[in-house]
Amino acid sequence: GIQVEQSPPDLILQEGANSTLRCNFSDSVNNLQWFHQNPWGQLINLFYIPSGTKQNGRLSATTVATERYSLLYISSSQTTDSGVYFCVVGETSGSRLTFGEGTQLTVNP
């Protein structure tokens, strides 16, 4: 099956800093989503972005499907950004999603 690698696995920031999270995948996809899992376990859908670039407030994401990677940008980070960020992909040949291992983000005040 498709392999999904996220980097870095852990990231510690001071409030106000910017960061970039990366997701590499091993095969062509027709679904790519970024989720934020907050400390209470809730999964929050950030972006549905199988290709192209999207922005939502301080967050933006870019997927370059032909090169098999996606980037999530967080600007002016806040303590409420803390949690785990998951990259999730769906293979073009199938209908199931595969989760990456996640990036654990901690934003300190």
Add this chain to the structure above:
Amino acid sequence: NAGVTQTPKFRVLKTGQSMTLLCAQDMNHEYMYWYRQDPGMGLRLIHYSVGEGTTAKGEVPDGYNVSRLKKQNFLLGLESAAPSQTSVYFCASSYRPGLAGYEQFFGPGTRLTVL
């Protein structure tokens, strides 16, 4: 719209007991999914359904059964719970995959502990 809802939110079982988790969606999605999440890990697919009356195995199906009698509901059953099934269970739904892909929408999760 309520989106994807899950019942119950929490449950504690003893080894050998059975239970059913209910997932409901009001978005008229064809596809529904059950995942489990163990501590420090991403979600893994247990079973999924591509339409009413159909189910298929995912990555970790052993010990679970599912049913999709109505389009809006997807049930996950544990016939004889084991401590290894202690986990957080997430349900999701999506439209049929097409050229534009298929965004999945997740429920809030059910935290299950098996003693």
